[in-house]
Amino acid sequence: xxxxxxxxxxxxxxxxxxxxxxxxxxxxxxxxxxxxxxxxxxxxxxxxxxxxxxxxxxxxxxxxxxxxxxxxxxxxxxxxxxxxxxxxxxxxxxxxxxxxxxxxxxxxxxxxxxxxxxxxxxxxxxxxxxxxxxxxxxxxxxxxxxxxxxxxxxxxxxxxxxxxxxxxxxxxxxxxxxxxxxxxxxxxxxxxxxxxxxxxxxxxxxxxxxxxxxxxxxxxxxxxxxxxxxxxxxxxxxxxxxxxxxxxxxxxxxxxxxxxxxxxxxxxxxxxxxxxxxxxxxxxxxxxxxxxxxxxxxxxxxxxxxxxxxxxxxxxxxxxxxxxxxxxxxxxxxxxxxxxxxxxxxxxxxxxxxxxxxxxxxxxxxxxxxxxxxxxxxxxxxx
Ligand SMILES: Cc1ncc(COP(=O)(O)O)c(C=O)c1O
Numbered sequence: 174x175x176x177x178x179x180x181x182x183x184x185x186x187x188x189x190x191x192x193x194x195x196x197x198x199x200x201x202x203x204x205x206x207x208x209x210x211x212x213x214x215x216x217x218x219x220x221x222x223x224x225x226x227x228x229x230x231x232x233x234x235x236x237x238x239x240x241x242x243x244x245x246x247x248x249x250x251x252x253x254x255x256x257x258x259x260x261x262x263x264x265x266x267x268x269x270x271x272x273x274x275x276x277x278x279x280x281x282x283x284x285x286x287x288x289x290x291x292x293x294x295x296x297x298x299x300x301x302x303x304x305x306x307x308x309x310x311x312x313x314x315x316x317x318x319x320x321x322x323x324x325x326x327x328x329x330x331x332x333x334x335x336x337x338x339x340x341x342x343x344x345x346x347x348x349x350x351x352x353x354x355x356x357x358x359x360x361x362x363x364x365x366x367x368x369x370x371x372x373x374x375x376x377x378x379x380x381x382x383x384x385x386x387x388x389x390x391x392x393x394x395x396x397x398x399x400x401x402x403x404x405x406x407x408x409x410x411x412x413x414x415x416x417x418x419x420x421x422x423x424x425x426x427x428x429x430x431x432x433x434x435x436x437x438x439x440x441x442x443x444x445x446x447x448x449x450x451x452x453x454x455x456x457x458x459x460x461x462x463x464x465x466x467x468x469x470x471x472x473x474x475x476x477x478x479x480x481x482x483x484x485x486x487x488x489x490x491x492x493x494x495x496x497x498x499x500x501x502x503x504x505x506x507x508x509x510x511x512x513x514x515x516x517x518x519x520x521x522x523x524x525x526x527x528x529x530x531x532x533x534x535x536x537x538x539x540x541x542x543x544x545x546x547x548x549x550x551x552x553x554x555x556x
Pocket of ligand 1: 197198250251252253277324326327328353354355356376
């Protein structure tokens, strides 16, 4: 028996009309990724699944230059590992220096608080990164924090923090470094071993261009050692148990999102076929530059401080007199889904995501449509 109508019915819900995606995530996926995710399921305890899990962790470990650390893949979104970092590695009532440059820094603060630990906050004005000397100063004043949290790429403001330099400062003061790389991993360079990062996490639905449902993290031995001293690590995000299943079975304690893991594996193979990590990251850098050039050519203003632009999302001030998600709505009417402004700047900005499967023709269409929208609302583009 076949039921082709079922697929059509769901397509009618999710995709009643075609849209080009320039979203903040989930993003458009590579066709090969979507294709491989259709493969029939099998047990996550089978030898075949273990081979896939192992191959995927090895490929991700190579990409992140994380030979001395452990790659964990679990069914969750990235926030799961944010919570896990606190539950597993910070003593009960222990202090954490949370650096905040936007909404996702605030979320880390909440993860600290809701798990009964104490956040000490270093917050910057929106649009700006944290600078190494500021972090050093905050650590000097708060020598008793156990860890520093850093949002590598702040998706609400389009700012990329200087992770390497910040991690250096934190390690010099002997602190754990936890990195929210949800919208950075796969697009901004990460060298886990060299930069001495203790725990770095991300989600599948961002720069690797894979559907949501899989969280990835790289965790070093220091974190596992700390976890041994914390008895109440919870059930679902117990890093020691997740590691144990990896070492014993190349699998996970709970059922993994097998299609997403196959999808990530496909994305990492595409990286190789494209010429390796450098070539892939170059694609991201060039794509981001092209987007920023296009925005400036229209006479619009970028939100982030120059020198700290995100390789994955460009946050743009609304044209003068425009309040709220007007650009977003007008673009959508014309078949392009960008992202609304987010958090405190939601009324004054819109965002163009540039992660996942995006072609040069898509970018051309984006700017032609944006120009049309600007003219339709009475703004005269520069070029
Ligand atoms: C920087 C950052 N951190 C955390 C998250 C939350 O990720 P998830 O929804 O996959 O848990 C996001 C989502 O957009 C993000 O951009």
